[in-house]
Amino acid sequence: MPGWSMGEDGWVSLWKAPRAVSPVDASVTLPGSKSITNRALVLAALAVGPSTVTGALRSRDTDLMIGALRSLGATITDRDRGTTLDVTPGPLRAGSVECGLAGTVMRFVPPVAALAEGDVRFDGDEQARSRPMGTVLGALRALGADIDGDTLPFTVHGHAGVRGGSVTIDASGSSQFVSGLLLSAARFDEGVTVHHDGKPVPSTPHIDMTVDMLRDAGVHVDTSEPNTWRVHPGPITAHDVVVEPDLSNATPFLAAAAVTGGTVSVPHWPEKTTQAGDAIRDILERMGATVSLADGTLTVSGPAALTGIDIDLHDVGELAPTVAATAALASTPSRLRGIAHLRGHETDRLAALSAEIGRLGGVVRETEDGLEIDPAPLRGGVWHSYADHRMATAGAILGLVVDGIEVEDIGTTAKTLPGFEDLWAAMLTGARS
Numbered sequence: 001m002p003g004w005s006m007g008e009d010g011w012v013s014l015w016k017a018p019r020a021v022s023p024v025d026a027s028v029t030l031p032g033s034k035s036i037t038n039r040a041l042v043l044a045a046l047a048v049g050p051s052t053v054t055g056a057l058r059s060r061d062t063d064l065m066i067g068a069l070r071s072l073g074a075t076i077t078d079r080d081r082g083t084t085l086d087v088t089p090g091p092l093r094a095g096s097v098e099c100g101l102a103g104t105v106m107r108f109v110p111p112v113a114a115l116a117e118g119d120v121r122f123d124g125d126e127q128a129r130s131r132p133m134g135t136v137l138g139a140l141r142a143l144g145a146d147i148d149g150d151t152l153p154f155t156v157h158g159h160a161g162v163r164g165g166s167v168t169i170d171a172s173g174s175s176q177f178v179s180g181l182l183l184s185a186a187r188f189d190e191g192v193t194v195h196h197d198g199k200p201v202p203s204t205p206h207i208d209m210t211v212d213m214l215r216d217a218g219v220h221v222d223t224s225e226p227n228t229w230r231v232h233p234g235p236i237t238a239h240d241v242v243v244e245p246d247l248s249n250a251t252p253f254l255a256a257a258a259v260t261g262g263t264v265s266v267p268h269w270p271e272k273t274t275q276a277g278d279a280i281r282d283i284l285e286r287m288g289a290t291v292s293l294a295d296g297t298l299t300v301s302g303p304a305a306l307t308g309i310d311i312d313l314h315d316v317g318e319l320a321p322t323v324a325a326t327a328a329l330a331s332t333p334s335r336l337r338g339i340a341h342l343r344g345h346e347t348d349r350l351a352a353l354s355a356e357i358g359r360l361g362g363v364v365r366e367t368e369d370g371l372e373i374d375p376a377p378l379r380g381g382v383w384h385s386y387a388d389h390r391m392a393t394a395g396a397i398l399g400l401v402v403d404g405i406e407v408e409d410i411g412t413t414a415k416t417l418p419g420f421e422d423l424w425a426a427m428l429t430g431a432r433s
């Protein structure tokens, strides 16, 4: 149970991060992927008939997506403790969308709203108002949509259709700018061609995920030219989707094995996937862990001492908080590169990670596009979460091996993993789920 402490903005909850008294040895089953669940929901709401999403994640971000699509006219019911979602599309209508802090809701739903008949008002958490949105909204305007505003809150004035066509954007700030436009594009009169012009697009596996899921729904997507994605107009087929476990959410548990010299297994690890979290296999191996994938179960065993890593995380920036926490416990220096775009994530993750690791005695330098972390003994203290689920789980990793770490607002993990504290505690008791 968390305690409370007076912070700068009033009372904050503090969770005493459990210390591992011995190397962890557990098997942890993770719920479904946020990114796959929210794409499946958008495609199902735009499809020609009812679909079912099985193994869906239920968390703040996915519940916000369900709420958004219901507000716009979809009927969504659930079974199997919420993880099976039956989606029946309806005529898209005026509504109101609460985005919370979910990038997938704020970037994927405005193009759906542009297809609605009537006004759709978007808002979100205070912190969401500074997340970059102008690129998506500007692109939608260029494609014929009518929108007031460039950041949350904003209003999409839906006119029951969008012309579509070609648009050039700078998507170096987020792959979600591209994914958002592509997901609804088949319903635009002319489809959409998105061309990227700027520094390289980050998190491209997430764009591959979008393209694969569109193709699975019968949409014709042409990716033959670099930095260009063309979605042809046409029906989105109603079909059933089975969601993979969330591999990014698996990473703190696998890091727990790495930093305690223990062993953690995660069942149902996909053989082939577009999820960024799959990269953790290579990352932990390079840091000295033993990693194996056999019969669909990933197993990580930690070494006696971890080595640092010099790595470009541009494609898998979502993993940076886990990798930074793990690197702060390594015996040699680390350099995390290619992740300037993390400044527009839930919080400025580069600033947050360097401030929090530094507060515990770590030696971290923020660079133009990443972090440099040197080995240093860490001490206990409060780890601030900045309303960022992955900052909170990074603090939990450090707390396994450093006495006296208290993580502020551990409940923020509900953004993508409600019940994180219980799963973490179960891992420490050696549970095999």
Ligand SMILES: O=C(O)C1=C[C@@H](OP(=O)(O)O)[C@@H](O)[C@H](O)C1
Binding pocket: 034, 035, 036, 103, 104, 173, 174, 175, 176, 179, 202, 203, 206, 317, 318, 341
């Ligand atoms: O499309 C998606 O589901 C996501 C894309 C990535 O965003 P960025 O491209 O902004 O890094 C990732 O970090 C985010 O957690 C989820």
Ligand SMILES: C=C(OP(=O)(O)O)C(=O)O
Binding pocket: 101, 102, 103, 104, 318, 345, 346, 390, 416
């Ligand atoms: C960047 C992330 O989330 P979002 O989908 O809100 O962008 C994340 O989950 O690491």
